[in-house]
Amino acid sequence: MFGRLLDTIRSERQLSPVIRAHLVDGLFHPFTSFVTGVVIGFAIAIFIFVYTDDGLVRAFGYTLALISVYRLIIGLIYMRRGRTIGVHEAKNWEFAFMSGANLFSLCLGLLAFFAIVREPNTELHEILAITCAGYGTSIAARNAGRPYLALSQLYLTTIPMWIGLIVQTQHSTMVNNFGWAGLVLFTIGISDITIAMRKTIIDALENKQRVEVLAKSFEEQAKRFDAALTNMSHGLCMFDQDRKLIVWNTKVADIIDVDPSLFKVGTSIQEILSAFHLEDHSKIVDQSGSSETDSDGLRETAKLSNGRYVAASSRRMENNNIVIVFADVTEREKAEARIRNLAWVDQLTGLMNRVSVHELFVKKLHEMNDASELAVHYIDLDHFKSVNDTLGHPIGDMLLQQVADRICDVCLDEGDVARMAGDEFLVIQSLAPHARTPRDLAQQIVDALHQPFNVNSHFIQIGASVGIVIAPKDGKDADLLLKRADMALYAAKKAGRNKLAYFEPQMDQRMQQMRAMELDIKQALEKRHFKLAFQPIVDAHDKSIASFECLIRWTHPTNGRMTPAKFIPAAEETGQIIEIGRWVTKEAIKIASKWPVRTQISVNFSAVQFQDSRFSQYLTSQLKRYKFPPELLELEITETAFIEDMEKSQKQLNQLRDIGIKISLDDFGTGYSSLSQLQRFAFNKIKIDGSFIRDLETNPSSAAVATAVAEIGKALDITVVAECVETQEQLDFLKSVGVTHIQGYFTGRPMDAEAARALIGEQMPAVSDVG
Numbered sequence: 223m224f225g226r227l228l229d230t231i232r233s234e235r236q237l238s239p240v241i242r243a244h245l246v247d248g249l250f251h252p253f254t255s256f257v258t259g260v261v262i263g264f265a266i267a268i269f270i271f272v273y274t275d276d277g278l279v280r281a282f283g284y285t286l287a288l289i290s291v292y293r294l295i296i297g298l299i300y301m302r303r304g305r306t307i308g309v310h311e312a313k314n315w316e317f318a319f320m321s322g323a324n325l326f327s328l329c330l331g332l333l334a335f336f337a338i339v340r341e342p343n344t345e346l347h348e349i350l351a352i353t354c355a356g357y358g359t360s361i362a363a364r365n366a367g368r369p370y371l372a373l374s375q376l377y378l379t380t381i382p383m384w385i386g387l388i389v390q391t392q393h394s395t396m397v398n399n400f401g402w403a404g405l406v407l408f409t410i411g412i413s414d415i416t417i418a419m420r421k422t423i424i425d426a427l428e429n430k431q432r433v434e435v436l437a438k439s440f441e442e443q444a445k446r447f448d449a450a451l452t453n454m455s456h457g458l459c460m461f462d463q464d465r466k467l468i469v470w471n472t473k474v475a476d477i478i479d480v481d482p483s484l485f486k487v488g489t490s491i492q493e494i495l496s497a498f499h500l501e502d503h504s505k506i507v508d509q510s511g512s513s514e515t516d517s518d519g520l521r522e523t524a525k526l527s528n529g530r531y532v533a534a535s536s537r538r539m540e541n542n543n544i545v546i547v548f549a550d551v552t553e554r555e556k557a558e559a560r561i562r563n564l565a566w567v568d569q570l571t572g573l574m575n576r577v578s579v580h581e582l583f584v585k586k587l588h589e590m591n592d593a594s595e596l597a598v599h600y601i602d603l604d605h606f607k608s609v610n611d612t613l614g615h616p617i618g619d620m621l622l623q624q625v626a627d628r629i630c631d632v633c634l635d636e637g638d639v640a641r642m643a644g645d646e647f648l649v650i651q652s653l654a655p656h657a658r659t660p661r662d663l664a665q666q667i668v669d670a671l672h673q674p675f676n677v678n679s680h681f682i683q684i685g686a687s688v689g690i691v692i693a694p695k696d697g698k699d700a701d702l703l704l705k706r707a708d709m710a711l712y713a714a715k716k717a718g719r720n721k722l723a724y725f726e727p728q729m730d731q732r733m734q735q736m737r738a739m740e741l742d743i744k745q746a747l748e749k750r751h752f753k754l755a756f757q758p759i760v761d762a763h764d765k766s767i768a769s770f771e772c773l774i775r776w777t778h779p780t781n782g783r784m785t786p787a788k789f790i791p792a793a794e795e796t797g798q799i800i801e802i803g804r805w806v807t808k809e810a811i812k813i814a815s816k817w818p819v820r821t822q823i824s825v826n827f828s829a830v831q832f833q834d835s836r837f838s839q840y841l842t843s844q845l846k847r848y849k850f851p852p853e854l855l856e857l858e859i860t861e862t863a864f865i866e867d868m869e870k871s872q873k874q875l876n877q878l879r880d881i882g883i884k885i886s887l888d889d890f891g892t893g894y895s896s897l898s899q900l901q902r903f904a905f906n907k908i909k910i911d912g913s914f915i916r917d918l919e920t921n922p923s924s925a926a927v928a929t930a931v932a933e934i935g936k937a938l939d940i941t942v943v944a945e946c947v948e949t950q951e952q953l954d955f956l957k958s959v960g961v962t963h964i965q966g967y968f969t970g971r972p973m974d975a976e977a978a979r980a981l982i983g984e985q986m987p988a989v990s991d992v993g
Contacts, residue, residue: 243312249319250300263290276340282333293322320371327375331382338386354383362412457548465491477548479528497526506534531555568641571626579640583700595653596693597660600707603645604685604719620677628670664688664722687714688722696725739792755972759965762957769822772810773972794830803831808844813975815848824856838877852882860889912946932960
């Protein structure tokens with residue numbers, strides 16, 4: 223017993239507030255038993271009043287009645303609250319109950335003690351003993367959940383009564399019958415029963431609490447599950463082993479367009495999937511064993527009869543139930559369709575783009591047999607860039623749309639047309655015995671595109687060049703064939719535009735040579751293999767130095783000396799001439815700035831350098847860096863440089879002239895527009911091309927051209943320089959017709975910077991201005 227008592231004390235300290243509140247609430251319930259105790263108090267008071275005249279005993283009877291009234295009032299106040307007490311209220315109500323209960327028990331025990339001691343009535347003794355023992359026993363059982371209270375009531379009620387019986391042993395048959403040991407065992411036994419009942423009650427309450435917690439957890443989980451099902455963006459159905467519906471959410475009916483009334487326990491899976499095509503039923507259900515899913519975890523996408531797309535994913539559970547999740551992916555499908563369109567279709571013309579035509583080309587090559595052939599036409603528009611520059615990109619876009627329409631009209635069903643990029647198009651032609659030959663089709667395309675276009679009231683005339691390859695003759699790999707078609711296109715453009723050209727094996731060889739030259743030039747720039755030579759331009763009368771032309775020289779590490787005629791065209795094709803031109807300009811300014819006399823220098827300016835839109839800024843920075851006067855720098859430009867884009871070329875020349883530099887027209891007389899260039903732009907110098915000078919003495923036409931150019935220079939007040947002068951006779955003739963300055967081996971070969979510096983030093987201060 224004492225061990226259980228210690229356990230009870232420890233348990234009370236660890237008792238949860240919720241269980242304590244339940245136990246305190248049990249003190250007042252059931253209320254009928256609570257009232258019974260009050261009634262017993264009144265009955266005892268009445269009994270004492272009737273059976274005894276002892277004033278002290280009657281006083282305890284009256285006190286017992288008053289305490290009963292006090293307890294009744296507390297009980298009624300508690301019951302009027304109409305709710306279970308909270309955790310924080312339990313302590314106060316436990317104290318209120320315990321104070322009334324212990325006072326009642328103590329008063330009852332003392333009443334029994336004094337009645338037994340002061341009254342010799344044996345019957346009265348037995349009635350009071352039985353009443354106290356019965357009350358103590360019953361209250362110990364009723365309030366066992368609060369052991370301190372139950373035991374205190376037991377002891378306060380019975381111990382005074384037992385003492386009274388022991389004191390009056392001669393009048394107490396109970397003590398004589400049971401003895402002291404019996405009374406002690408009775409009290410200990412009831413105490414032990416009370417502690418045991420308390421453990422049973424606590425265990426029951428703790429189990430109940432755990433069950434309530436679990437029940438609440440299950441209820442909350444069920445609510446969360448229901449909320450998740452109701453609010454999830456996907457539709458969900460669960461079917462049992464017989465493929466009958468057992469779980470679903472409200473969203474699924476809207477997603478798969480099925481009558482909501484079908485969703486009830488027992489509906490078959492076929493009815494739920496009625497909106498899908500029959501062939502999709504098995505795909506949806508059978509995928510439950512598969513592990514392959516798309517990025518959303520949804521494997522099978524089907525189109526419903528209402529036009530919407532629904533993705534479905536099914537999963538078979540361990541108990542053989544099937545869960546199917548549905549998602550409306552209509553917008554995703556539309557977006558993917560738009561993305562596919564963007565990826566595979568040229569948005570401007572509606573033709574295939576580079577990606578889609580490449581895939582088609584690969585497919586056609588794969589499908590070829592020994593008797594079939596394919597022709598690939600690589601088309602590039604001529605002069606399209608000038609349309610964009612002059613009329614704007616919107617007009618250029620509309621022009622490309624009309625170009626696409628014309629190509630399609632020419633090809634009809636004989637070719638697949640695609641826009642590769644910018645102003646480049648591709649036609650894949652399947653050759654057949656009675657179809658047009660590749661040459662005929664290409665020529666018709668060239669002719670069609672050479673006809674004027676009416677674009678938003680602008681009449682535009684462009685042209686086209688076409689490169690052609692034949693598969694399998696020219697190759698079987700799509701990328702190789704496209705590369706060779708591009709080589710053929712380059713050859714067509716080089717032949718004069720509005721041309722067509724077939725691929726030839728030497729084109730490939732030339733391309734490899736060009737690539738090798740490109741790498742050599744790149745290395746020469748990086749390792750500073752280029753050097754400058756300076757050829758003097760002298761006054762025709764006294765041969766004094768007027769200026770120097772800066773000429774580039776390159777000694778290749780393995781191939782030896784490379785003439786400009788060999789590597790400059792390659793540099794112009796690859797665009798490296800822009801970097802070379804900047805280097806030559808910077809190096810010439812740097813060297814000339816250190817000469818003892820400020821001497822004019824001239825630098826050749828390639829047509830490709832007009833593409834260097836920031837050249838004027840670069841030139842200005844170098845002039846400032848080396849403090850070189852801009853009027854002592856001259857750019858020599860060939861008249862062919864103006865043919866590609868006349869307006870843009872003249873605009874850039876005006877920017878350069880605004881800096882203060884001079885512009886000369888090189889190789890004058892070799893082009894078809896020499897005179898028109900003189901009319902359009904005020905050049906500072908004209909250089910007669912060397913081809914006219916070399917045969918002055920044998921060709922009257924050359925002499926006539928030299929004479930005419932000299933006269934033009936005199937009339938326009940422009941300095942005229944004759945190139946490639948190699949004899950005294952040539953010099954004498956040129957002086958006689960009015961040429962003012964001479965350049966050639968006869969008056970001075972190209973020399974390095976130190977030799978040029980020394981030559982200037984010898985002629986100081988005879989150096990004159992050629993300007």
